[in-house]
Amino acid sequence: MRRFLTLLIGVSLLISCWFGLGLGQPAIAARLTHTSLNQLNNSYTVAAILRNPVDEKLGEIGSKIxxxxxxxxxFKRYRGMYPTLARKVIKNAPFDTVEDVxxxxxxxxxxxxxxxxNLDNFVVTPPEPALIEGGDRxxxxVYK
Structure with a gap:
């Protein structure tokens, strides 16, 4: 009986794995046709499509705040700025120029x-909702 049960479980496992447990594919990939490949004719087009506003913002400012x-x-990078002065700067944003701070x-x-x-370490760009919404500023x- 034990040998029969082992054989039955093994065969049922083999059949279920072979047929994918009987579940359908949840998503079907789109077909790559000649016209769809022409739309994505180079990597620059793909990069422009995949770029989000936060990446754009980080590319603009570089290493400045x-x-x-x-x-x-x-603001931890600069002595005397963290946390009190940084909180005051964030509370009074947005600024039109760096000197407005x-x-x-x-x-x-x-x-x-x-x-x-530290004025040389600052830059002012238009506020990006993805970066300033909520209390994330x-x-x-980030807890260490």
């Missing part, structure tokens, strides 16, 4: 000196 889109952790009300002389020393959820 974007005052309108960066989160509070980006010096017009934040309530800044002490020390904070103004720190901002003046103050708390990006």
């Amino acid at each position: 974007d005052l309108n889109n960066s989160n509070v952790l980006a 010096l017009n934040i009300k309530g800044l002490s002389n020390r904070e103004l000196d720190i901002l003046n020393a 103050i708390n990006p959820g």
